[in-house]
Amino acid sequence: MFNKLFKNIANGIEIHTIRTKLIISFLLIGLLPMLIFSFLSYNIYSGALNDRISAYSQEMVKRVERDLEDYILDIERYLNREQDFYINQFIKLTQADDFSNNRKYIFRIWEDFENLKQMKPGLEDIAITFQDGRRISSYGLYNIDIENIKNMLYTNDLENIYFTHPHKNYLQKEVITLLKTYYTDIAEEDVLISADIDVDVLANLTDFQFGEKSYFFIADKNGRIIFHPEEDKIGKRSFFYSNGFKNREVNYNDEEYLLTSTFSELTGWHIISMASAREVKAELNYLTEITIFLTVLILVIIILLAFYLSNSLSEPIRKLQEMSHKASENDLSVKIDVSGKDEIAQLGMSFNKMIRRINKLLEQNVREQKLLRKLEMESLDNQIKPHFIYNTLDLIIGLLENNKIEEASHMVEALGKFFRLSLSHGKEMVLIRNEIKHVKNYLFIQQYRHGKEYEYIVDIEDLEIMDKHIPKLILQPIVENAIYHGILPGEKKGLIIIKGYYKDKSIYFEVIDTGVGIKADKVREINDVLSGKIETDDQKKYFGLRNVDRRLKLMYGGASGLTVESEFEEKTIVTIRIDRRGGN
Amino acid sequence: MRKNNYLAIIFFILPIFLISAAVFSQELPRENAVQELFQNSQEDSEEKMTIAYVPRSLDNPIFLDAFQHSQEKAVELNVNLEWVSPFVYNEKRQIEIIESLIEREVDGMVLSVNNTENYIEVINKAAAGGIAVATFDADAPDSNRLFHIGIDNYKAGQAAAEGLLDYLEKNEIDYNNPEQKLKTMVMTGVKGAVNLDLRIDGFRDKIEDTNITIIDLIENQDSVNLSVELLEKYLQDNSEIDVIFFVGGWPFYVPAAALPNFQNWAESGGAAVGIDLFYDALLLQQRGLIKHLVGQDMAAMGSKGLESMYNYLKYGTVPEEFIETSLEIAEEENIEELLTKHQPWRVK
Numbered sequence: 059m060f061n062k063l064f065k066n067i068a069n070g071i072e073i074h075t076i077r078t079k080l081i082i083s084f085l086l087i088g089l090l091p092m093l094i095f096s097f098l099s100y101n102i103y104s105g106a107l108n109d110r111i112s113a114y115s116q117e118m119v120k121r122v123e124r125d126l127e128d129y130i131l132d133i134e135r136y137l138n139r140e141q142d143f144y145i146n147q148f149i150k151l152t153q154a155d156d157f158s159n160n161r162k163y164i165f166r167i168w169e170d171f172e173n174l175k176q177m178k179p180g181l182e183d184i185a186i187t188f189q190d191g192r193r194i195s196s197y198g199l200y201n202i203d204i205e206n207i208k209n210m211l212y213t214n215d216l217e218n219i220y221f222t223h224p225h226k227n228y229l230q231k232e233v234i235t236l237l238k239t240y241y242t243d244i245a246e247e248d249v250l251i252s253a254d255i256d257v258d259v260l261a262n263l264t265d266f267q268f269g270e271k272s273y274f275f276i277a278d279k280n281g282r283i284i285f286h287p288e289e290d291k292i293g294k295r296s297f298f299y300s301n302g303f304k305n306r307e308v309n310y311n312d313e314e315y316l317l318t319s320t321f322s323e324l325t326g327w328h329i330i331s332m333a334s335a336r337e338v339k340a341e342l343n344y345l346t347e348i349t350i351f352l353t354v355l356i357l358v359i360i361i362l363l364a365f366y367l368s369n370s371l372s373e374p375i376r377k378l379q380e381m382s383h384k385a386s387e388n389d390l391s392v393k394i395d396v397s398g399k400d401e402i403a404q405l406g407m408s409f410n411k412m413i414r415r416i417n418k419l420l421e422q423n424v425r426e427q428k429l430l431r432k433l434e435m436e437s438l439d440n441q442i443k444p445h446f447i448y449n450t451l452d453l454i455i456g457l458l459e460n461n462k463i464e465e466a467s468h469m470v471e472a473l474g475k476f477f478r479l480s481l482s483h484g485k486e487m488v489l490i491r492n493e494i495k496h497v498k499n500y501l502f503i504q505q506y507r508h509g510k511e512y513e514y515i516v517d518i519e520d521l522e523i524m525d526k527h528i529p530k531l532i533l534q535p536i537v538e539n540a541i542y543h544g545i546l547p548g549e550k551k552g553l554i555i556i557k558g559y560y561k562d563k564s565i566y567f568e569v570i571d572t573g574v575g576i577k578a579d580k581v582r583e584i585n586d587v588l589s590g591k592i593e594t595d596d597q598k599k600y601f602g603l604r605n606v607d608r609r610l611k612l613m614y615g616g617a618s619g620l621t622v623e624s625e626f627e628e629k630t631i632v633t634i635r636i637d638r639r640g641g642n
Numbered sequence: 643m644r645k646n647n648y649l650a651i652i653f654f655i656l657p658i659f660l661i662s663a664a665v666f667s668q669e670l671p672r673e674n675a676v677q678e679l680f681q682n683s684q685e686d687s688e689e690k691m692t693i694a695y696v697p698r699s700l701d702n703p704i705f706l707d708a709f710q711h712s713q714e715k716a717v718e719l720n721v722n723l724e725w726v727s728p729f730v731y732n733e734k735r736q737i738e739i740i741e742s743l744i745e746r747e748v749d750g751m752v753l754s755v756n757n758t759e760n761y762i763e764v765i766n767k768a769a770a771g772g773i774a775v776a777t778f779d780a781d782a783p784d785s786n787r788l789f790h791i792g793i794d795n796y797k798a799g800q801a802a803a804e805g806l807l808d809y810l811e812k813n814e815i816d817y818n819n820p821e822q823k824l825k826t827m828v829m830t831g832v833k834g835a836v837n838l839d840l841r842i843d844g845f846r847d848k849i850e851d852t853n854i855t856i857i858d859l860i861e862n863q864d865s866v867n868l869s870v871e872l873l874e875k876y877l878q879d880n881s882e883i884d885v886i887f888f889v890g891g892w893p894f895y896v897p898a899a900a901l902p903n904f905q906n907w908a909e910s911g912g913a914a915v916g917i918d919l920f921y922d923a924l925l926l927q928q929r930g931l932i933k934h935l936v937g938q939d940m941a942a943m944g945s946k947g948l949e950s951m952y953n954y955l956k957y958g959t960v961p962e963e964f965i966e967t968s969l970e971i972a973e974e975e976n977i978e979e980l981l982t983k984h985q986p987w988r989v990k
Contacts, residue, residue, distance in 0.1 A: 157711075157713040161710050161987065168701075172700075197726050201724060
């Protein structure tokens with residue numbers, strides 16, 4: 059079924075034409091290398107681009123990691139206070155409830171903490187917290203739920219520094235708190251010193267404009283989200299976490315993302331960039347579009363060129379085919395307009411030459427056919443000579459008068475067959491068998507007319523030739539010559555032998571008579587006339603021989619025809635050669 | 643041979659053991675230091691009443707007396723006292739702090755605020771939430787606050803004007819000659835602060851029949867730094883001014899050396915009077931740069947304010963809507979005594 063369909067399609071688009079084959083060839087030659095080149099270039103470039111995107115994403119998370127660690131280290135330096143005089147005094151006086159002397163230290167600490175806040179954007183507060191939850195910070199003195207802080211603590215690589223998860227501070231701001239113990243030499247109680255970092259700092263540190271949908275988030279070592287642009291995600295475990303955040307492509311909210319992460323040993327946080335694949339691959343998409351556009355453009359150009367070139371090359375061939383077809387449909391008036399000197403132009407010239415030659419041959423053939431008809435008619439006319447008919451009819455009357463009814467009957471039958479075979483229903487070609495019968499009838503009639511002055515023998519050696527066709531009335535004129543010019547002029551009883559055989563792919567007949575023979579110079583003259591070496595103005599001279607010879611040459615070519623041999627006063631041999639390979 | 647094997651094993655294992663012990667001995671305190679501190683913390687915790695004071699800012703030392711005495715009173719009453727405010731005055735931040743106190747459901751709060759819409763709204767929100775709200779120093783009378791404790795600001799303004807007139811009289815400067823006006827500049831915190839506006843009203847009324855004429859009113863946004871900057875700039879441009887009335891003591895919290903234009907102006911005969919009395923301001927008065935100071939009893943605002951709130955919360959004792967604290971006048975006669983009473987607030 060598919061084969062049939064394919065054939066139908068192939069036939070529909072005339073795949074068998076040279077034009078189609080040329081188009082296909084040009085397309086294959088033009089398109090294949092181009093497509094392979096485009097494919098390879100695209101793959102190589104897109105591979106390089108992907109590497110670059112990956113490196114860029116990695117560089118970005120590393121940069122965030124560096125910035126984040128620098129920021130945390132700065133904060134850590136603020137917390138790394140050792141035996142600060144004012145803080146020590148504050149702790150001691152607070153424990154002693156000496157408010158009068160303490161207030162200047164408190165004021166100093168407020169100033170100090172406020173200055174640090176001003177110096178470090180994102181530092182929301184710095185505080186000292188007592189074990190009972192009393193706290194001094196840049197916002198004053200207040201109490202906190204210390205148990206709540208305790209539950210949020212976790213540690214990392216920073217010495218003695220604890221982190222909390224994001225939580226709301228005193229001012230209900232979302233912060234991450236860094237804590238460490240402050241040891242004092244002059245008081246019994248150690249306190250905590252802490253810094254609240256505004257979560258918005260993380261937003262600023264990760265605020266890279268690398269796409270509308272791309273973003274960063276930060277998670278702790280267990281995958282719990284510390285910062286995320288979508289606030290409701292903070293505090294929850296990231297579902298991208300699986301013993302870390304491996305770099306990979308992920309699908310989130312029906313969007314493909316390139317997840318790239320790094321782990322900060324200092325903070326114990328994973329920094330993860332979620333780069334929208336669509337956005338980061340915009341360049342790749344642009345490249346794809348350009349590649350497709352150029353490929354299509356080149357494809358169109360190649361197709362147009364293929365059509366143009368194919369038409370240019372095949373049009374003369376198509377015209378040649380069209381002219382040939384017309385010529386094959388008997389329109390021999392066709393002629394190709396030849397321009398150029400290429401092979402197709404030469405083919406066109408040859409075609410025109412061939413058509414001219416065919417026209418000439420046709421004209422020649424017509425002429426030859428006309429001549430053939432004329433010669434046939436002449437041969438026929440020569441056969442139906444009135445005196446032959448009268449003499450034969452007189453002979454039959456004589457036989458009837460002598461009551462030789464049976465003989466007369468034979469004679470009438472022979473005469474009838476003679477004329478019937480002569481006419482042969484108007485056919486040009488007759489079976490050799492019938493031609494032999496015709497000659498036998500003629501010899502029978504003539505032998506009776508001439509009183510059996512001669513005998514005749516018909517000897518066909520190769521009987522297979524009996525069913526071959528030859529032009530009619532070939533043998534009878536030669537036999538007639540043998541009777542009238544060979545046997546009858548002599549005084550002795552003669553013999554006429556008719557031989558037929560096949561030799562060297564030609565049919566041969568020999569008409570031999572033992573009559574008076576012909577002188578050698580005459581024999582030479584006859585053969586020269588027959589071979590065309592000499593011409594004679596007398597149309598009746600050697601009429602029978604020339605008629606048969608020309609008819610055979612017209613039909614079978616120059617190798618066919620008659621030759622005459624003779625031994626004066628002994629015999630004459632006329633050989634008829636029919637070379638069936640030649641002629642029309 | 644076997645003995646050698648044992649020695650080899652001990653030789654390898656012992657250092658590993660020692661190194662591990664050393665590492666863990668370093669790690670343990672690090673891991674446990676904060677946690678231990680937390681464990682100790684829970685022993686002292688008990689349920690206490692929480693009352694929060696919210697001064698206008700932390701950077702204004704005028705509130706330190708109130709801070710000190712409220713702390714002392716809190717210990718006496720076994721109250722959790724919170725003293726919270728933005729370091730520099732900022733209305734939005736101060737309201738955020740009040741909001742956080744509401745969020746944390748403190749029992750009571752004592753605020754120094756303005757009688758403006760935003761403050762009234764947050765005070766009413768707290769009151770509606772069952773938190774007792776009072777004001778000190780600066781009042782918001784249009785709100786649903788329970789009571790206000792502070793000086794009679796109108797009287798304070800009048801007292802400052804009286805001091806000015808005394809000075810002018812003593813120095814034979816005619817303040818009644820309508821042909822020779824005494825040009826006066828007034829520096830206040832923000833317009834709309836009821837306490838400050840009342841002080842100005844008292845001052846203005848007292849000088850009504852004199853040739854003392856207020857030509858400029860400057861707002862320093864309750865900022866010490868801005869007040870210094872504005873004062874110096876003003877005197878640079880208007881050295882011919884005769885009188886300055888400081889509605890509060892903002893510019894005097896900085897050392898006198900930071901006020902060169904003011905010093906020149908005062909030494910050239912300019913008369914400055916003001917309200918708020920503290921150590922640095924008294925030093926300026928001692929040097930003659932300020933002619934008259936009227937002080938507030940901030941200590942009472944701290945202790946009495948807290949006690950009134952405590953009594954209300956603990957016993958339901960509704961205080962008077964306005965609890966007046968006394969004025970303190972600094973004069974030549976008592977300046978030394980006052981310098982002993984009011985301690986410097988800076989750490990030397």
